[in-house]
Structures are given as structure tokens and as C-alpha cells.
Amino acid sequence: MKRFNLSAWAVSHQTLVLFLMVVLAAAGYFSYQKLGRAEDPFFTVKVVNVSVMWPGATSQEMQMQVADPIEKKLQELPFFEKVQTYSKPGFTAMQVTFRDSTPPKDVPYLFYLLRKKLVDVQGDLPAGILGPVVNDEFSDVDSILYMMTGEGADYAQLKTAAEGFRQRMLKVPGVTKVDLYGIQDQRIFVEFSHAKLATLGITPQALFDSLAKQNNVTPAGTVETSSQRVPLRVTGALDGVKAVAETPVESNGRVFRLGDIATVTHGYVDPPSFVVRQEGKPALGIGVVTAKGANILELGKEVEKATAEFMKAVPQGIDVKQIADQPQVVEHAVGEFMHSFVEALAIVLFVSFVALGWRTGIVVALSVPLVLGIVFIVMNAMSLDLHRITLGALIIALGLLVDDAIIAVEMMVVKMEQGWDRFRAASFAWESTAFPMLTGTLVTAAGFLPIGFANSAVGEYAGSIFWIVAIALVASWFVAVIFTPYIGVKLLPNIKVHANHDPHAVYETRMYRGLRSIVQWCVEHRIKVVVATVGIFVASIVGFGHVQQQFFPLSERPELFLQLRLPEGTAFNVTEKAVNKAEALLKDDQDIATYTSYVGQGSPRFWLGLNPQLPNEAFAEIVILSKNVDARERIKAKLEQAVADGALNEARVRVDRFNFGPPVGFPVQFRVIGPDANKVRDIAYQVRDVMRQNPNVKDVQLDWNEQSPYLKLVVDQDRARALGLTPQDVSQALAMLISGAPVTTIRDGIEKVGVVARAVPSERLDLGRVGDLTITSRNGVAVPLQQIAKIEYAHEEPILWRRNRDMAITVRSDVVDGVQAPDVTTQIAPKLKEIQDHLEPAYRIEPGGAFEESAKGNASIFVLFPVMVMVMLTLLMIQLQSFSRLLLVFLTAPLGIVGASLGLNVANQPFGFVALLGLIALAGMIMRNAVILVDQIETDVSHGLTRREAIVEATVRRARPVVLTALAAILAMIPLSRSAFWGPMAITIMGGLFVATFLTLLYLPGLYALWFRKTLEESGPSEQTDTAPQHAAEGELAFPLAEAAE
Known part of the structure; x- marks a missing residue:
């Protein structure tokens, strides 16, 4: 009973197959048009910021009274990795980071749990704090960023215009949020002189009270008549600078006009805390946040249209400049990659045309749009966008997806040269190599499996490499066994049959005879070949030591x-x-x-x-x-x-x-962690001195350094109590006089303008006159500050950093151009061990920066390495059904390291995360060829050849498709080799595949002969229970030499 033959079915149902081709091509085209575009893939930022304010507190008080109880609570969160706390006087910010392995879908729930924890801890925090405030939109990206400036316009006018612009942008479909940056809140300042007020017998508190009373909103009641209710409204509330200046101030039976005893001016928060400038001019930033999955190119057009409409109605002098345009960046990036893709496609087709002839090359070429059509259909179904990773993966796949088509059409041509009719030749690929091809295809795809399932930010960033390559390879197999036979039947020319239909004559050209001699030599000198290959492999490992290490390259x-x-x-x-x-x-x-x-x-x-x-x-x-x-x-x-x-x-x-990839900050970092801040700083200084000795670093610095000065007021408690003053009274009075006290708020439409009272600049900005400031007691007595307090100069920690409740100082630096940060970290680390060895157990030094992030990314890959190996072994065992042959094939996997090491050293390219993916994937590509070759050797043996003959002849027959497929994959990498991101991976694959291809044709025959040295001269199955599967149809020999043997 004959087995079902999918290729034979395809050539016997040609109308249906043609219909499927047209449908796939059309559906692929429309799917491509619908695919989203982006510069880089989205990855979840598993970070949330928590901030708290406590005016008047020192950085030490912020750390111990505010940050510590919050940190304890946050450490209870699931997937918690670290909390980094930044404390300075009056302010604490905590950056909570969840583990890299946190499932992205769980992150919103973790943010919700964090908010609940903060509610629970509220009772443990001091009175008077503001917050905690949670920013769980930390990862929002302003895809489009504008700067608004105005010739002659003040901040209030800019804000009004910016609000109108925001309102217009929010109406654009796909825009989820519009942020404004650099807003300066309006203020009305009431500045007074202590001396003048004292002369008039007016206390600052009287001034504050008068302003507050004048502006209070108090209900005046409602008149109820027999038919309606009429509320009473009292006017007179403050509405501007002039009204504030006219405010009456009463003291000791006398009434003064505020403008006569103080200066009233309009301005903005002084000093400001955040200012934006565009080319030196005051500006407001307007950031447009787009919805995840939105078509950024279409959205960019809509935003551009909305901007043009807004500018028609904007006040004269207001200018809006776009400084970040993600749609344009995406369009340019996708355009460049599509150019590289077309270039790679042209290279692959050129190889096919030159090696196979133009009509045979067309058969291979037509398989490409069919495979891509299937890929685009699946990408659309999986919501995979076109971006740096997917487009790069398509180019990688391009060199691989023609392999099966080349193998199938090459086999068809060979059989036609041997006298077979085209229909029978078209179906032969299924009988002989379909299942070895499928195994090789799946093994190649499995080489990318670790990145596809890596639970990390880099896995989320680069994981689509696996899906694109896997989809393309599986699709290429189906195209090779269904559509390629049909296209071959239609397009292949009538091929000249060799004399007497001699099937062996195909492989008797000068080139094949030379190759046969080389392979025979390798079989005869198998020990030398294997030992030499092992020596080359060891040398390549040593060579890798000279390759620079990298995390992600510069953008x-x-x-x-x-x-x-x-x-x-x-x-x-x-x-x-x-x-x-x-x-x-x-x-x-x-x-x-x-x-x-x-x-x-x-x-x-x-x-x-x-x-x-x-x-x-x-x-x-x-x-x-x-x-x-x-x-x-x-x-x-x-x-x-x-x-x-x-x-x-x-x-x-x-x-x-x-830099590409997840952010790392300074590339070289070492953290010094311990309980005592002073000791941590001393150790950090030692680390800094060691780092400065390395010639590859520059600008070594600490993330917190010198102490800053402050004035310490030592209050004489006896004198203060005698005057009815407490330290709190003194602190509040000084804050009002020096920094200014918010007295009331003027309401102007939706705007609120704060009225701030403070001392004149000559009194509040001169450290030498602080002692002359007067403090008014509760009974109205004005007392100079120096009479109740001693003023001392001191120093304090301006900021404090903690990491998981331990003090932490990060010593960090940049690296000189041409040097990679992980290498520099590796150079410095051994010297720091001498310091670490002399530290108490509570103190430690940890590497950070690119080295740490690279280790985390690599760990997420290596943890799946055993899974990848198991999948590969399982696929190989299903195909080969022999432990011996499985091991033979598996021993070819490391051959890629030889060429990769050579290529990276020659091209002076670093070995980073992306190159690592290429090296791992090389194993699958190499084993793909090896499994087909081993399967063919075993099939030849099962049809009567001795092992020695089978090794030589199978290698000779497989040489052309192996070299062609390798050449297509190698040359397709040329466009990628010019990319800063993909270059190291392209060089790794090109070098590894080039060397491994030749080693497969030379080393594998020698290894096979060495492995089965005792049965080299035997023919037929040599093992009763460990035989290769049969793929030939009944009554037919699978390969031409077997036919010749009969």
C-alpha cells in the first residue's frame, strides 16, 4: 500500500493549488497593509514610582519616618525585586521594580496591590505629609512631542494656548493622553519689610488674616418667597493684583491699605522647580501619548492635520515646533528595513538564478511571496507589528525559507536529468526528503526558541524573532511540498537526459569528482579529521576571549x-x-x-x-x-x-x-551597600579610586557625594516658653517669612492664582540677616530671632539613596569610545574583590549597569536552553530513531562557534545579546543539514550500499543543495551586517554557517566513519533494532546510486 504523497496530490489538483496560491498571495498582501508599524517593539516597564512630601523634614527624617515604613510594606508585594529610595529634605521618591520574570499581564494587578499597600501604611506615616502619590504610568511614551513658544507671550498665555492644543489632540482617534511640561503656576506676591511693619505696629499675621478674610467664600443665605428660592451673592472677593493691593489691613485700631505697607506684584512660582526652554526661549512641552497597538503612521497623519487646524486659530506670536516625531522615525526605520529586505531578497534570488538556472530560479523565487503571504497572515492574526525585530527576523528567515524550495526543486531537476517525467519527479521530494526537511526545519526554528519564551524585558523586546522565523520556516516547508512541485511542473524546462539514462552521470563532473576525492580522504583519515576539527574548535573558544562583550549596541x-x-x-x-x-x-x-x-x-x-x-x-x-x-x-x-x-x-x-534595548543608565556601575551611610561612602571612595585606574573609563562619579550646608537654629527653650513660643511656631514663622506662605487663592475661571506673602528679598535672601528676622509671639510681641535662638552653620546629607532598605551608593562611569562596558566591568571586578574581602559581612559591592542587565538577559535565555536542547533531541530522535545517529547529528551543533569566533574577530564586532541569539540559532541551522545528510546515508545503506560508499556518495549528492542553502542564508545577511543592531548577529551567522557548512561536508563524514568504523564495509542495515526509517515508495530506490547498484 502506497503512502499518501502530498506533492503528488498537489500536481494532480493543479486548479485547486493555483486557487490557493492566489488566495494566499492576496490575503498576505492585505494583511501586510494592515500590520501596525513601530520603530521598536513594546516591552512592559515593570517599574512604578511612589513619591511623598513632608515640608520641613530633613533627608534623614524622610528616610526613617516616611520611606522606611513604606519600603517594609512594599517588600510584601509578589514578584518584588527591589525598591530604590531617593530622599532629600522634604521629599522622598521610591522606584519599585518587579522581577524581570514578572508576566506582563500581571503588572497592572501588581500596581493595584501596591496602591492597597500604601493605603494600609497611611496610619504609620507622620502627620502633615503630602502623599504617597503613585505614578503607575511611568512607562507612557510621548510618541509625538511639541514645544510651544511665544514671542512676547508670558507663561499664562502659553498655558492657555497649550490647553487648547491639548483639547484638540485628545479628539484624535488613537490619542489616549496629552501631557504638558514646564507649566509655571501664577502667583501674586505680597512682599513686606519687617522693619517697616514693626514701625507701624503691624504683625505679619495681621496682614495674612486680612487677606484671608477678604477672599473667603462664605454663604450669604437664601431668601425664600412664596414662589421661589433666591440665593444671595456677596461680591468683593479678590480678583487680581489691584484688588489685593487695595485690601485693608487693621492693626491697633488703625487701618492701612496693603499696597502702602507692602509691594504687591504678579509673577510665577519663585524659584521655579522645573523649566523647559526651546533653543533658549521659555517654552511649554506638549507630549502626545498614543494607544498601544494604534497604527502610528495613520495616527501621525491625523495629528499633523489637527496641528495644522490648530495653528490657523492660534494667537499671533505663538509657535509650535515638533521635536520628537515617532511616526516619521517609524516610517524612516521601516523604509530602511524594507530596503534591506528587498536587497536580501534580490541576493537570494540571484543565488538561485545563478546556481540553478533562470527558469529553475523562478520556481524558487515564486515560493518567497507565498511564504511571506502566510507569514503576514499569521502576524496579523497574532497582532505582531512591523518593527526593528520583526523586520530583522524576516531578513534572517529569508535566507532560510528558500532552503526547502531549493532542496525540492534541485531534487526534481536531478530526477528529470535521470530520465524521470516531470510529474513523477515533482512528487519525489516528498518521498525522499520531506520528513528529514521537516525535522530540519523544526530543529532550525527550535534554535530560536529560548528568546521566544524568555521571561524578561529582553525576551519581551526580542521574542518575536522566534515567532517570525518559526512561522516562516514551517510555512516554507508547506510551500516546498505543495506549491513548489506544482510550479516546477509548470515552469521547469525540458531537461536534457544523460546518456543511457545513467543516473550516476550527474555526479561525474570534474567538480563532483574532486569533492568525492576529498570526502574519501576524510573517511580514510577520519581520526586526523576529527582531531583537527576538535583542535580548531578549541582554538575558536580561545578566540572568543578576544571578542568584546556587549549588552545592546548604540542606537x-x-x-x-x-x-x-x-x-x-x-x-x-x-x-x-x-x-x-x-x-x-x-x-x-x-x-x-x-x-x-x-x-x-x-x-x-x-x-x-x-x-x-x-x-x-x-x-x-x-x-x-x-x-x-x-x-x-x-x-x-x-x-x-x-x-x-x-x-x-x-x-x-x-x-x-x-542605546538599543532596555535602559541601563551609566554603562559601568558598582553598588556599595551597607547599613551605615558614612562607611558606605568611605568604601565607595575606594571603589572610585580603583575605577579611575582603568584607562577605559571616564568621568567616574558617585550618585551622591558631598554634604551640603544648612543653618541650625538652637532655640533657647526657656526664653521661647517665656514668650509663649514653641519650636513649631518658630519654624512656621520662618517658613512664612523666608520661603513665603500661601495666604489665599484667587479664582479666575478654571485657573487658581495663589497669593503668597513673604519678606522682601533684602531680608530673606541674605544669610547674614537671618538673625534680624522678627518672630511674633502669640500675644503679639515681635522678637528678633537672635534673641531666642543661636544660629550655627552645619552640614547634612543632601540626598540619601537606599536599596531594599540598605544604604546604597552607586559608583558609575562612562567608557571611552570603542570599548564595551561589560568588558570594562570584568576588568575592574577582580581588583574590587580585594576591597570586598576586607569588608564586614553587612557590606558588599555589586556590579550593575550593562554588565548586570546583560547577565539578567542572558540568564533568561539560558534557563530555557535545556528546553531547546530537549525539543531538538526529540525531533531528531523521531526522525532518526537511533541514539547513535542522533548523537552524530548533535555533535555538529557546536561547529558554528568556529566560524562565529573567526567572523567576529575579523570584523571587530562585539558579542552581545543579539549575537548570542544568532550563535544559539546556528546550532539548529547546522543540524538541519546534518540530519538530512545522515538520513540519506542511512537510506543508501538500507538499499544495498556499504557504509563507506554511502558516506561518500550521499555527501557528494547532498553537497550542492547544502552549499546553495548555506550560501543563500549567508548572503542574505549582508544587508543586516551593516545594521548597528543586527550587525553582530549577522556576522555570527555568516561566519558560523560558512565554516560549519564545509565542516559538515568534511567533518561529519569523518566522524560518521569513525563512529561506525567496524561496519564500514558492510551493506544493508547493520543494526536489527536501530535502523533508519524508510522513505522510498515501494518498489523504487530512493537515490540514483542505489538504482545503479541494482
């Missing part, structure tokens, strides 16, 4: 980040002056398209790989948009030279670029 985005860090405690206006100097360096640079300054905190997240900086008045960040990548590098070099020349010596300056 090709044109942005640069210029970060300025001034000493902690620096006033905001000093930071702003430093930004002015930095902007002066950028102003006339022709390589710069635009630049935006963020003073007081970092830029918003306009790219998923960007980690926003915490608020800090001593920090500023300038985002520079260069005209292209080359211009970016020139700007970086000029800025670094300017800094080296002392242009910004008041600040610690960092010039940084984007």
Missing part, C-alpha cells in the same frame, strides 16, 4: 543628551545659568537641527528606551537633535572637547547617546 537615533549635574543644594538660578552657558555652545552649530533644555529634571520619555531623571534643582538635561548620525558624533566630540577645555567647569557634564 542610530540622532539625539544627544547633554546632562549637567551641579553640587547638591545648588540654587535653581545657578543651574539655569549653567544651562545658558551650555546653550551658547550649541546656538550656532550647523550640525544641530534643534535643542531643548529641561532645567530641574530630565526630559519626558519620548522613546521607550529612555529612563526619565528624578526632579532635582541641581540637574539639567539638554536634548540635542542632530541632523544625522554623523553630525551627532561631531557634536559629541565638540562638546567633550569644550568640557575638557573648562567651558562648563561648574557642573559635572555627561554627553550621552541612546
Whole structure:
């Protein structure tokens, strides 16, 4: 009874097969049009921020009284990994990170649980705190970012215009949120002189009370008549600067006009905490957050249309500039990758045409759109977008998906050369190699399995590589056994039959005779071949030691980040002056398209790989948009030279670029952790000194350094009590006089303008006159501060960092160009061990940065390595049904390391996470060829050849398809090799596959001969219970040499 033959079915149902081809091509095209576009794949940021304010508290009090009880509660959360706490006077921010293995679908529920924990801990927190405030939208990306400026417009006018712009954007389908950045709240300042008030006998409290009473909203009652209720409204509430100045102030029986005893002015929060500037001009940022899964290109067009409509009605002088345009970036990135894809496709087809002839090449070429059609249909069903990873995976798959078609059509051509009719030849691939091909296809796909199922951020980022390659390979097998035979029957020319129908004549050309001689030599000198291969393998392992290690490469985005860090405690206006100097360096640079300054905190997240900086008045960040990548590098070099020349010596300056993959911050980091802050700092200084000795690092720094000064007021309790004053009274009075006290709020439509009373600048901004400030007791007596308190200068910790409730200082640095951070970390770590060995058990030094993130990403891959191996072994065993042959095939898997090591060293490419994926996948690609070759050897043996003859002849016959498929895969990588992201993987696969292909044709025959050396001269099945499966149809010999033997 004959087995079902899918290829024979296809050529006997040609109309149906043609219909299926047309349907698949059309459905694939429409699916492609519907696919979403993105620059990079989305990955879940498993981080949430919690912030708390407690005005007046020191950083130590914030840490112990506020942060500690919250941290204890947060550590109870499932999937909890760490909480990093940043405390400074009056403010604490906690960044809670969940484990990398946390399922993305569970993250929203974890955020909900966190909020519940914070409610539970409220009773343990001090009175007077503000918060905790939870930001669980930390991962939102402003895909489109605008800067609004206005010639002659103040912040109030800009805000009004920005609110109108936001309202218009929210009407665009696909826009979920619009954020405004750099808003400056309006204030009316009432500034008074203590001396003048004292002369008039007016206390500051009388002034505060008068303003509050004048502006209170108090019900005036309702008149009820026989038919209706009429409420009474009393006017006179404050409505502006003039009304505030006219407020009467009564004291000691006298009434004064507020404007006569104090200066009343309109302004904005002073000093500000966060300011945005666009090319040196005051600006407001407008960030557009898009819905996940939205078609970013279509949304970009709608946003552009909405912007044009808004600009028609905007007040004169208001300008809106787009500084981050994700739709344009995506369109450019997808366009570049599609160009690379077409280039790779052309290369693959060229190989097919040259090696097989143009008509045979067309048969292979027509399989490509069918496979891609199936891939696009499945991608659409799985909601997989076109982005850097999926497009790169398509190019990788492109070199592999023609393999099965090449094998099938090459087998068909060979049989036609031997005199078979085209229908019988078309069905022969199913009989002879369909199942070995399927096994090889699945084994190749299994090589990408670890990244597809990795429970980590990098797995989520790059996991679609597995799905795209697996879909493409499985689809290519179906196309090869169904559609390729049909296309071959229709398009293959009438092939000249060799004389006397001699099937062996095909392999008697000069090239095949030379190859046969080489293979025979390898079989005869099998021990030398195996030993030499093992030696080469060991040498390649040693060679890998000279390859630089990497996590993810630098991005090709044109942005640069210029970060300025001034000493902690620096006033905001000093930071702003430093930004002015930095902007002066950028102003006339022709390589710069635009630049935006963020003073007081970092830029918003306009790219998923960007980690926003915490608020800090001593920090500023300038985002520079260069005209292209080359211009970016020139700007970086000029800025670094300017800094080296002392242009910004008041600040610690960092010039940084984007990296692909999850954010890591400074590339080289070492954390010093322990219970005591002073000791942790001492150890951190030792670590810093060791790091500075390494020539590959630059700008070594600590994330918290020197202490900052403060004035300590030692209150004389006896004198204070005699006057009816408490330390709290003194603190509140000083806060009102120096920082200003909110007295009341003026309501102007939806706006609220705070009225703030404070001392005149000459009294509140002069440290030498603090003692002259007067404190009014509860009985109205004004007392100079220096009479009830002693003023001392002291120093305190301006900020405190903790990690899981231990003090933590991170010593961090950048690396010089051309050097990889994991390598530098590996160089420094052994020297730090000497310090670690002398530490108490409670203190430790841990590596961080790119080294730590790389280790986490690799661990998520390696944990699935046994699963991948088991899947491969299972597939091989199903096909080979022999432990001996399974082991033979499996021993070819490491051969890829030889070429990969050679390729990376020659091309001077680093070995990073993406290259690691390529190296693992190489095992499947190599075993794919090996399993087909071993299966053919066993089939030949089962049909009467000796093992020696079968090894040689099977290798000779399989050489052309093996070399062709390898050549297609290698050359298809050329476009990817130019990519910063995919380059290391492309070089790894190209080098590994090139060397492994030749080793497969030479080493595998030698290894096979060595393994079965005792039965080399025997013919027929050599094992009763361990035989290869039969694939030939009944009464037919599977291979031409077997026919010749008969």
C-alpha cells in the first residue's frame, strides 16, 4: 500500500493549488497593509514610582519616618525585586521594580496591590505629609512631542494656548493622553519689610488674616418667597493684583491699605522647580501619548492635520515646533528595513538564478511571496507589528525559507536529468526528503526558541524573532511540498537526459569528482579529521576571549543628551545659568537641527528606551537633535572637547547617546551597600579610586557625594516658653517669612492664582540677616530671632539613596569610545574583590549597569536552553530513531562557534545579546543539514550500499543543495551586517554557517566513519533494532546510486 504523497496530490489538483496560491498571495498582501508599524517593539516597564512630601523634614527624617515604613510594606508585594529610595529634605521618591520574570499581564494587578499597600501604611506615616502619590504610568511614551513658544507671550498665555492644543489632540482617534511640561503656576506676591511693619505696629499675621478674610467664600443665605428660592451673592472677593493691593489691613485700631505697607506684584512660582526652554526661549512641552497597538503612521497623519487646524486659530506670536516625531522615525526605520529586505531578497534570488538556472530560479523565487503571504497572515492574526525585530527576523528567515524550495526543486531537476517525467519527479521530494526537511526545519526554528519564551524585558523586546522565523520556516516547508512541485511542473524546462539514462552521470563532473576525492580522504583519515576539527574548535573558544562583550549596541537615533549635574543644594538660578552657558555652545552649530533644555529634571520619555531623571534643582538635561548620525558624533566630540577645555567647569557634564534595548543608565556601575551611610561612602571612595585606574573609563562619579550646608537654629527653650513660643511656631514663622506662605487663592475661571506673602528679598535672601528676622509671639510681641535662638552653620546629607532598605551608593562611569562596558566591568571586578574581602559581612559591592542587565538577559535565555536542547533531541530522535545517529547529528551543533569566533574577530564586532541569539540559532541551522545528510546515508545503506560508499556518495549528492542553502542564508545577511543592531548577529551567522557548512561536508563524514568504523564495509542495515526509517515508495530506490547498484 502506497503512502499518501502530498506533492503528488498537489500536481494532480493543479486548479485547486493555483486557487490557493492566489488566495494566499492576496490575503498576505492585505494583511501586510494592515500590520501596525513601530520603530521598536513594546516591552512592559515593570517599574512604578511612589513619591511623598513632608515640608520641613530633613533627608534623614524622610528616610526613617516616611520611606522606611513604606519600603517594609512594599517588600510584601509578589514578584518584588527591589525598591530604590531617593530622599532629600522634604521629599522622598521610591522606584519599585518587579522581577524581570514578572508576566506582563500581571503588572497592572501588581500596581493595584501596591496602591492597597500604601493605603494600609497611611496610619504609620507622620502627620502633615503630602502623599504617597503613585505614578503607575511611568512607562507612557510621548510618541509625538511639541514645544510651544511665544514671542512676547508670558507663561499664562502659553498655558492657555497649550490647553487648547491639548483639547484638540485628545479628539484624535488613537490619542489616549496629552501631557504638558514646564507649566509655571501664577502667583501674586505680597512682599513686606519687617522693619517697616514693626514701625507701624503691624504683625505679619495681621496682614495674612486680612487677606484671608477678604477672599473667603462664605454663604450669604437664601431668601425664600412664596414662589421661589433666591440665593444671595456677596461680591468683593479678590480678583487680581489691584484688588489685593487695595485690601485693608487693621492693626491697633488703625487701618492701612496693603499696597502702602507692602509691594504687591504678579509673577510665577519663585524659584521655579522645573523649566523647559526651546533653543533658549521659555517654552511649554506638549507630549502626545498614543494607544498601544494604534497604527502610528495613520495616527501621525491625523495629528499633523489637527496641528495644522490648530495653528490657523492660534494667537499671533505663538509657535509650535515638533521635536520628537515617532511616526516619521517609524516610517524612516521601516523604509530602511524594507530596503534591506528587498536587497536580501534580490541576493537570494540571484543565488538561485545563478546556481540553478533562470527558469529553475523562478520556481524558487515564486515560493518567497507565498511564504511571506502566510507569514503576514499569521502576524496579523497574532497582532505582531512591523518593527526593528520583526523586520530583522524576516531578513534572517529569508535566507532560510528558500532552503526547502531549493532542496525540492534541485531534487526534481536531478530526477528529470535521470530520465524521470516531470510529474513523477515533482512528487519525489516528498518521498525522499520531506520528513528529514521537516525535522530540519523544526530543529532550525527550535534554535530560536529560548528568546521566544524568555521571561524578561529582553525576551519581551526580542521574542518575536522566534515567532517570525518559526512561522516562516514551517510555512516554507508547506510551500516546498505543495506549491513548489506544482510550479516546477509548470515552469521547469525540458531537461536534457544523460546518456543511457545513467543516473550516476550527474555526479561525474570534474567538480563532483574532486569533492568525492576529498570526502574519501576524510573517511580514510577520519581520526586526523576529527582531531583537527576538535583542535580548531578549541582554538575558536580561545578566540572568543578576544571578542568584546556587549549588552545592546548604540542606537542610530540622532539625539544627544547633554546632562549637567551641579553640587547638591545648588540654587535653581545657578543651574539655569549653567544651562545658558551650555546653550551658547550649541546656538550656532550647523550640525544641530534643534535643542531643548529641561532645567530641574530630565526630559519626558519620548522613546521607550529612555529612563526619565528624578526632579532635582541641581540637574539639567539638554536634548540635542542632530541632523544625522554623523553630525551627532561631531557634536559629541565638540562638546567633550569644550568640557575638557573648562567651558562648563561648574557642573559635572555627561554627553550621552541612546542605546538599543532596555535602559541601563551609566554603562559601568558598582553598588556599595551597607547599613551605615558614612562607611558606605568611605568604601565607595575606594571603589572610585580603583575605577579611575582603568584607562577605559571616564568621568567616574558617585550618585551622591558631598554634604551640603544648612543653618541650625538652637532655640533657647526657656526664653521661647517665656514668650509663649514653641519650636513649631518658630519654624512656621520662618517658613512664612523666608520661603513665603500661601495666604489665599484667587479664582479666575478654571485657573487658581495663589497669593503668597513673604519678606522682601533684602531680608530673606541674605544669610547674614537671618538673625534680624522678627518672630511674633502669640500675644503679639515681635522678637528678633537672635534673641531666642543661636544660629550655627552645619552640614547634612543632601540626598540619601537606599536599596531594599540598605544604604546604597552607586559608583558609575562612562567608557571611552570603542570599548564595551561589560568588558570594562570584568576588568575592574577582580581588583574590587580585594576591597570586598576586607569588608564586614553587612557590606558588599555589586556590579550593575550593562554588565548586570546583560547577565539578567542572558540568564533568561539560558534557563530555557535545556528546553531547546530537549525539543531538538526529540525531533531528531523521531526522525532518526537511533541514539547513535542522533548523537552524530548533535555533535555538529557546536561547529558554528568556529566560524562565529573567526567572523567576529575579523570584523571587530562585539558579542552581545543579539549575537548570542544568532550563535544559539546556528546550532539548529547546522543540524538541519546534518540530519538530512545522515538520513540519506542511512537510506543508501538500507538499499544495498556499504557504509563507506554511502558516506561518500550521499555527501557528494547532498553537497550542492547544502552549499546553495548555506550560501543563500549567508548572503542574505549582508544587508543586516551593516545594521548597528543586527550587525553582530549577522556576522555570527555568516561566519558560523560558512565554516560549519564545509565542516559538515568534511567533518561529519569523518566522524560518521569513525563512529561506525567496524561496519564500514558492510551493506544493508547493520543494526536489527536501530535502523533508519524508510522513505522510498515501494518498489523504487530512493537515490540514483542505489538504482545503479541494482
